[in-house]
Amino acid sequence: MSESPFQDRIEIFPRSVKGRYRTIKTSILILAYSVYFLLPWLRWDREVGPDQAVLFDIDGRRFYIFDLVVYAQDIFWLAGILLIAAFLLFFVTGLAGRVFCGYFCFQTLWTDVFIFIEKLVQGERNARIKLHQAPWSNEKAIKMGLTHFLWLIVALLTGLSFTLYWGNAPELITQMLGGDAPFAAYATTLFLTLTTYVMAGLAREQVCTYMCPYARFQAVMFDSDTLIVAYDEARGERENGRQKPRKGLMTSAERDNASIGDCIDCGYCVQVCPTGIDIRNGMQYQCTSCALCIDACNTIMTSIKFPQGLIRYSSEHALKGEKTNLFKAKNIGYAFTLLLTIVVLVWSVANRTEVEMLVQQIRQPLSVTLSDGRVQNRYDIKINNKTTKPISYRIALQGLNGAELDMGRFSEIKLAAEHSTKLIAKVRLSPSAVSQSRTKFNFVMTPADSEINEKIIQQNVFYVPEKQLNRK
Amino acid sequence: MSSEKTKPTVQTTGHAWDGDIQEFNNPLPTWWLWTFYATVVFAIIYWVLFPAWPVGKDYTKGVMNEITYTTSEGKTKTTHWNTRSLLLKEMQLARESQAKYLKDINASTFEQIAADEEKSAFAYSAAKVLFADNCAACHQAGGDGVIGYYPNLLDDAWLWGGSFSNIQETIVKGRMGAMPGFKSRLTEKQISDVSVYVLSLSGDVTDASAAKRGKAVFNNDGGCTACHGADAKGIITMGSANLTDKIWTIADVTGADTFDAKKAAVSDLIKNGKSREMPGWKDRLTAAEIKMLTFYVHQLAGGK
Numbered sequence: 001m002s003e004s005p006f007q008d009r010i011e012i013f014p015r016s017v018k019g020r021y022r023t024i025k026t027s028i029l030i031l032a033y034s035v036y037f038l039l040p041w042l043r044w045d046r047e048v049g050p051d052q053a054v055l056f057d058i059d060g061r062r063f064y065i066f067d068l069v070v071y072a073q074d075i076f077w078l079a080g081i082l083l084i085a086a087f088l089l090f091f092v093t094g095l096a097g098r099v100f101c102g103y104f105c106f107q108t109l110w111t112d113v114f115i116f117i118e119k120l121v122q123g124e125r126n127a128r129i130k131l132h133q134a135p136w137s138n139e140k141a142i143k144m145g146l147t148h149f150l151w152l153i154v155a156l157l158t159g160l161s162f163t164l165y166w167g168n169a170p171e172l173i174t175q176m177l178g179g180d181a182p183f184a185a186y187a188t189t190l191f192l193t194l195t196t197y198v199m200a201g202l203a204r205e206q207v208c209t210y211m212c213p214y215a216r217f218q219a220v221m222f223d224s225d226t227l228i229v230a231y232d233e234a235r236g237e238r239e240n241g242r243q244k245p246r247k248g249l250m251t252s253a254e255r256d257n258a259s260i261g262d263c264i265d266c267g268y269c270v271q272v273c274p275t276g277i278d279i280r281n282g283m284q285y286q287c288t289s290c291a292l293c294i295d296a297c298n299t300i301m302t303s304i305k306f307p308q309g310l311i312r313y314s315s316e317h318a319l320k321g322e323k324t325n326l327f328k329a330k331n332i333g334y335a336f337t338l339l340l341t342i343v344v345l346v347w348s349v350a351n352r353t354e355v356e357m358l359v360q361q362i363r364q365p366l367s368v369t370l371s372d373g374r375v376q377n378r379y380d381i382k383i384n385n386k387t388t389k390p391i392s393y394r395i396a397l398q399g400l401n402g403a404e405l406d407m408g409r410f411s412e413i414k415l416a417a418e419h420s421t422k423l424i425a426k427v428r429l430s431p432s433a434v435s436q437s438r439t440k441f442n443f444v445m446t447p448a449d450s451e452i453n454e455k456i457i458q459q460n461v462f463y464v465p466e467k468q469l470n471r472k
Numbered sequence: 473m474s475s476e477k478t479k480p481t482v483q484t485t486g487h488a489w490d491g492d493i494q495e496f497n498n499p500l501p502t503w504w505l506w507t508f509y510a511t512v513v514f515a516i517i518y519w520v521l522f523p524a525w526p527v528g529k530d531y532t533k534g535v536m537n538e539i540t541y542t543t544s545e546g547k548t549k550t551t552h553w554n555t556r557s558l559l560l561k562e563m564q565l566a567r568e569s570q571a572k573y574l575k576d577i578n579a580s581t582f583e584q585i586a587a588d589e590e591k592s593a594f595a596y597s598a599a600k601v602l603f604a605d606n607c608a609a610c611h612q613a614g615g616d617g618v619i620g621y622y623p624n625l626l627d628d629a630w631l632w633g634g635s636f637s638n639i640q641e642t643i644v645k646g647r648m649g650a651m652p653g654f655k656s657r658l659t660e661k662q663i664s665d666v667s668v669y670v671l672s673l674s675g676d677v678t679d680a681s682a683a684k685r686g687k688a689v690f691n692n693d694g695g696c697t698a699c700h701g702a703d704a705k706g707i708i709t710m711g712s713a714n715l716t717d718k719i720w721t722i723a724d725v726t727g728a729d730t731f732d733a734k735k736a737a738v739s740d741l742i743k744n745g746k747s748r749e750m751p752g753w754k755d756r757l758t759a760a761e762i763k764m765l766t767f768y769v770h771q772l773a774g775g776k
Contacts, residue, residue: 368626
């Protein structure tokens with residue numbers, strides 16, 4: 001047992017590296033940051049509603065996403081998006097391991113930026129370690145202070161940008177600067193500023209190692225065919241292990257003859273690792289598959305003219321010299337489910353109704369007898385106009401001969417753009433006109449003048465109590 | 473292979489399940505301990521700020537957490553934080569935000585309320601709640617009443633009149649409806665005949681001669697016209713029922729299967745009579761509340 005049940009965080013000073021995967025990661029970072037920070041400022045022409053391209057309007061209970069307006073009743077689309085996100089994660093993880101962690105996770109992206117700032121102010125890994133170990137001095141105070149200050153600026157911008165998605169960005173930012181913004185805006189900004197600063201600046205790999213549930217459950221989706229960032233132990237160690245290059249062991253062929261591995265134990269792969277592990281110890285739960293050790297190793301291998309790929313994307317099967325089979329029931333199943341969910345969601349969004357009529361029979365009571373002997377049923381009708389134009393409709397009955405429709409003062413329904421209304425329709429009919437207790441009929445909503453030609457039909461039931469049926 | 477040499481030994485708890493499943497014994501990060509201390513600090517701050525500890529028969533009230541609210545009677549109270557006062561504060565805020573609408577309702581005529589979408593929507597939804605709280609006990613949640621006891625408010629017959637002012641008066645003052653029993657004044661035969669006549673008025677014609685005899689009783693011996701009028705259509709000021717329509721509020725004719733059952737229902741009412749009372753709500757509801765309820769009841773049936 002170790003002496004203490006608790007372990008202090010060991011500070012990690014990742015060295016920078018250039019290479020193929022660093023370039024991919026940087027490109028994704030720039031793209032993600034551009035979208036995240038600039039999207040709230042993008043303007044969008046709408047006939048009705050705000051001119052912000054993406055706006056989550058909580059007060060108005062609708063989300064504006066370019067030309068799509070999402071209403072509260074469309075909330076199941078969110079379920080669709082979450083399903084897609086989940087299945088995409090499962091699918092990709094089954095194929096290529098923790099791709100999300102290494103390339104797309106905001107923890108990785110923000111930590112990357114914070115490390116970049118750290119390097120900009122304090123220098124490369126060795127300089128940072130030196131500075132860290134040095135006693136406090138003016139220089140150290142300035143450099144550390146500046147680093148934390150810049151971190152806080154990025155954190156503040158991050159928090160602010162998030163907040164701007166929930167209000168009209170230019171207006172909200174003016175309000176915030178003037179102190180007139182709602183409390184929630186300040187609270188959200190402050191909360192995200194603090195969490196960004198703490199998570200990306202101070203906690204870093206601790207988030208992935210100890211806090212993140214995804215990191216752990218992704219491991220369950222791995223199998224021996226999953227692509228992982230792997231050290232080719234057979235080539236790197238051979239029978240006699242790794243050795244520093246020295247005379248007689250300068251080329252790959254010479255080392256092979258001496259059964260010495262190709263790994264020259266330079267330690268670059270360990271120095272670049274943002275989670276501070278040694279990939280040569282095999283797959284570890286701390287590894288986020290960021291692939292920077294691949295870049296590091298390839299840089300060294302190229303410089304000493306060894307073949308590349310001592311550390312590479314590979315699978316356990318491939319490392320053992322067996323075939324990697326990616327077309328497995330699990331992966332195909334995930335792919336199929338993913339496609340299905342996407343198709344359903346796209347279909348649902350594409351076929352959304354712009355004008356809705358919902359009819360519900362009032363059941364308390366189902367019917368009432370009137371003085372002239374007719375039976376009256378009442379219906380709650382709700383009409384939603386989700387278009388950006390005012391609409392005008394007439395409602396009529398279909399399939400209920402001799403029935404009278406009374407909607408009070410509503411003869412024609414006029415609705416402003418993006419508005420909804422409720423009304424009560426009373427339907428009266430002589431019991432002699434029907435032969436059964438429950439007669440199906442339709443409410444038909446016909447456009448009165450607008451450009452929309454579509455009729456909206458809702459079926460419902462007219463109820464006559466059994467005892468009044470045969471009484472002519 | 474030298475992998476055994478390069479790999480650090482991982483500490484495990486020493487147990488193995490199913491042969492090879494072992495549990496890592498990794499130390500917790502120190503910050504994890506800090507978060508525990510943070511929850512302790514949070515709890516202490518919470519104890520100071522909110523009511524927390526029982527002390528004898530009393531308890532600590534917390535500091536800086538006063539709630540000041542005004543009751544519906546207009547008394548202003550200040551207490552330490554508690555959920556009941558929080559509710560009363562919310563009720564106060566709700567009253568304040570409704571005040572503007574209630575003022576509007578008070579200042580408007582029924583016709584103005586009906587013509588204004590915002591006012592009618594407010595009156596309707598406010599009255600729906602008032603109806604459920606005050607009226608539904610008798611008239612039922614949907615307003616359909618109970619035959620024989622409480623009138624159905626959904627049909628188009630109004631014992632005491634269906635105009636806005638009629639309905640308002642009914643709610644304000646209440647109503648006493650009494651149909652006397654004729655057991656001692658009329659013979660069985662007469663009662664039977666009158667029943668046939670009354671049923672024939674609303675279209676149930678079976679025995680024309682009995683109906684003719686019944687008409688004579690209705691107009692003469694029975695003295696029914698005194699209340700129900702010569703045309704049997706009822707008199708609004710007396711609350712007497714219109715006997716010529718298809719609506720029955722006391723005798724359950726609509727629910728009877730055979731003519732005999734209908735006749736029995738009507739005869740029974742004529743014999744024994746029926747007294748019904750609607751209490752007045754003047755002292756229990758405000759003028760605005762009664763006005764909104766009037767509007768609601770008028771809307772339910774499509775009043776006159």
